[in-house]
Amino acid sequence: MVFLTWGILIVLAGVNILFSRQPKTGRNRLEIITLYLLAVNVGIGGLLGFYGHVFMADEVARSIGWATGSGFQFEIGIANLAIGILGLLCIWLRGNFWLAAAINSLVFGLGAAFGHLRDIAIHQNLAVNNAGPILWVADIFNPLLLITLVLILRRLDKTS
Numbered sequence: 410m411v412f413l414t415w416g417i418l419i420v421l422a423g424v425n426i427l428f429s430r431q432p433k434t435g436r437n438r439l440e441i442i443t444l445y446l447l448a449v450n451v452g453i454g455g456l457l458g459f460y461g462h463v464f465m466a467d468e469v470a471r472s473i474g475w476a477t478g479s480g481f482q483f484e485i486g487i488a489n490l491a492i493g494i495l496g497l498l499c500i501w502l503r504g505n506f507w508l509a510a511a512i513n514s515l516v517f518g519l520g521a522a523f524g525h526l527r528d529i530a531i532h533q534n535l536a537v538n539n540a541g542p543i544l545w546v547a548d549i550f551n552p553l554l555l556i557t558l559v560l561i562l563r564r565l566d567k568t569s
Contacts, residue, residue, distance in 0.1 A: 410454070410457055411454075411542040411543060411546045411547045412542065412546075414449050414450050414453055414454045414457075415450070415546075417449050417453070418445045418446060418449040418450060421445055421449065422441055422442050422444075422445040425441050425445070426438055426441050426442075429441065436562070436565050436569075439558065439561065439562060439565075440562060442558065443507070443555070443558040443559060443562060444499065444500070446551070446554065446555050446558065447496050447499035447507060447510055447511070447555065448496055448497060448499055448500050449496075450496070450547075450551050450555070451492060451493070451495065451496030451499070451510060451514050451551075451555070452493050452494075452495075452496025452497035452498075452499070452500075453493070453496070453497075454493070454496070454547065454551075455489045455490065455491075455492035455493025455494070455495070455496055456489070456490065456493035456497075457489075457493075458485075458486070458489030458492075458493070459486045459487070459489040459490035459493055460486075461486070462482050462483070462485045462486030462489060463482070463483055463486035463487075463490075466478075466479075466482040466483070466486075469482070469538070470482060471536075472536060472537060472538040473534075473536055473538040473539045473543075474528070474532075474534040474535075474536030474538075474539045488517065492513060492514065492517060495509070495510040495513055495514075496510060496514075498510075507559050507562075508559055508560075508563065511552070511555045511556045511558075511559040512556065514551070514552045514555055514556075515552040515553070515555070515556045517552075518547065518548040518549065518551065518552035519548065519549065519552060521548045522544055522548035522549050525539050525540065525543070525544045525548065526544070
């Protein structure tokens with residue numbers, strides 16, 4: 410799923426940049442890429458996380474190396490739903506809302522990464538959705554990239 414959302418993001422952002430009526434400035438391109446990172450990776454990614462943890466809980470638990478049947482699956486699913494909604498709302502809400510959504514993504518992602526790394530260290534859990542792309546791309550790279558882009562946009566807006 411991690412690479413699917415990146416594929417969607419690249420295609421949609423590329424099409425938007427190519428056909429945008431806005432001036433083709435670096436700042437405008439950066440804004441489009443950041444928007445799609447928020448809407449697709451955070452928004453759609455959050456909704457997919459919600460769906461998986463709530464409606465496919467046992468399958469997802471096994472793919473992470475967790476015990477099945479835990480009520481925490483539902484709770485993590487609801488957290489993913491909230492994150493997904495924040496990401497999608499970034500389509501319409503800008504400015505500080507983007508910063509808040511990026512901070513939420515960063516805190517959740519790095520917190521989840523810590524949990525995965527702890528599980529690797531303590532239980533040698535190398536399940537694909539504990540030690541694979543979910544950890545390195547979704548939980549670490551995406552949130553760090555997102556907060557960086559949002560902060561760059563904020564700085565560009567202050568200097569113009």
